[in-house]
Amino acid sequence: xxxxxxxxxxxxxxxxxxxxxxxxxxxxxxxxxxxxxxxxxxxxxxxxxxxxxxxxxxxxxxxxxxxxxxxxxxxxxxxxxxxxxxxxxxxxxxxxxxxxxxxxxxxxxxxxxxxxxxxxxxxxxxxxxxxxxxxxxxxxxxxxxxxxxxxxxxxxxxxxxxxxxxxxxxxxxxxxxxxxxxxxxxxxxxxxxxxxxxxxxxxxxxxxxxxxxxxxxxxxxxxxxxxxxxxxxxxxxxxxxxxxxxxxxxxxxxxxxxxxxxxxxxxxxxxx
Numbered sequence: 396x397x398x399x400x401x402x403x404x405x406x407x408x409x410x411x412x413x414x415x416x417x418x419x420x421x422x423x424x425x426x427x428x429x430x431x432x433x434x435x436x437x438x439x440x441x442x443x444x445x446x447x448x449x450x451x452x453x454x455x456x457x458x459x460x461x462x463x464x465x466x467x468x469x470x471x472x473x474x475x476x477x478x479x480x481x482x483x484x485x486x487x488x489x490x491x492x493x494x495x496x497x498x499x500x501x502x503x504x505x506x507x508x509x510x511x512x513x514x515x516x517x518x519x520x521x522x523x524x525x526x527x528x529x530x531x532x533x534x535x536x537x538x539x540x541x542x543x544x545x546x547x548x549x550x551x552x553x554x555x556x557x558x559x560x561x562x563x564x565x566x567x568x569x570x571x572x573x574x575x576x577x578x579x580x581x582x583x584x585x586x587x588x589x590x591x592x593x594x595x596x597x598x599x600x601x602x603x604x605x606x607x608x609x610x611x612x613x614x615x616x617x618x619x620x621x622x623x624x625x626x627x628x629x630x631x632x633x634x635x636x637x638x639x640x641x642x643x644x645x646x647x648x649x650x651x652x653x654x655x656x657x658x659x660x661x662x663x664x665x666x667x
Contacts, residue, residue, distance in 0.1 A: 401474060401629050403622045414611075414620055418637040421607050422645060428603070429455060453527050454538055454597060456642050458604045460525060461542030463635040464517035468509050469546055469565050470632040475505070477626075510568055520639070525646050537593040541601050543569040544594075548605060553627050562628075608634055 433448035479498045482491060497505055517539065521527060530538075547569050550562040612634045615621045621630030 401626075403620060406620050410618075410620055414615060414618075415637055415640065417614060418611055418634075419641045419644075421611055422638065422641045425455065425603055425607055426452060426645070432599075449529060451600065453529050454534065454600050455603065456525065456646060457521075457527055457530060457535060457538040458542060458545065458600055459635070459638050459642050460520045460527075461517055461539045462545045462604060462608070463639045464513050464520065465542045465546040465569070466549070466628075466632050466635050467516060468513040469550060469562065470628050471509050472506065472562075472565050473626055473628050506564060506568060510572075525643055527646070533593065537590070537597055538600075540573055541594065541597055543573050545601060545604060549608075549631060550628075553631075556627070608638065611638070 429451045430444075430448050433451055434444050436447060475494075475498055479495060482495060483499070521535075547566050550566050554562060608631070612621070612627075612631050615630055615634055616623065616627075621633060
């Protein structure tokens with residue numbers, strides 16, 4: 396088994412560019428929707444509109460980053476299970492033999508390692524590739540927790556529509572992490588209520604993220620870009636990769652525009 400076995404050979408560069416364009420349009424529509432909601436809630440107060448818009452936009456981007464990281468874990472689990480089922484009992488050596496041994500005897504520890512790796516990927520994306528500035532630690536923690544809830548909803552849906560994979564262990568890990576976020580040994584009832592309130596306030600962002608990714612995944616399968624025999628989770632993961640690329644481009648282009656505007660204002664002040 397190679398990574399090519401989980402990809403569609405007909406998903407050419409031209410088709411990838413088409414799907415990237417569709418993804419960009421979906422993200423832009425989401426951005427305008429966020430701006431419209433921010434303006435509706437803030438009225439005619441321009442400063443409030445901009446602050447609310449930037450905060451909601453950053454939370455939306457953070458959800459996409461977190462969801463992509465979380466879905467990478469779910470996708471890795473499916474691929475590992477598939478490879479293990481195909482190669483179990485066959486004569487193997489080297490890396491494949493070690494993998495079969497680890498996955499067969501130490502699967503739970505392997506899953507724990509994968510989910511820790513997911514946290515590392517999330518941190519790298521946050522700090523290096525798309526350094527979202529403007530969200531405090533509590534907001535980031537809430538969005539990351541919603542990212543797990545986001546993945547659970549997707550996996551439950553995949554189970555309903557009859558995906559052949561079993562996502563029970565993955566969902567249990569996510570549920571455990573979410574419960575750990577809400578209830579920990581020195582948490583008070585007030586802390587629990589605060590965490591619940593923060594999660595409820597961000598549910599519209601969760602709904603928007605699920606709508607965008609779900610629509611794009613449906614389009615990807617409808618156009619034949621993703622293959623059902625490669626498991627639906629692979630199509631979901633590819634969709635999030637495209638979303639991540641669009642967020643990366645949008646975020647950095649926006650920063651360049653704002654930096655240019657700030658430099659122009661500074662030059663005007665200097666001329667005066």
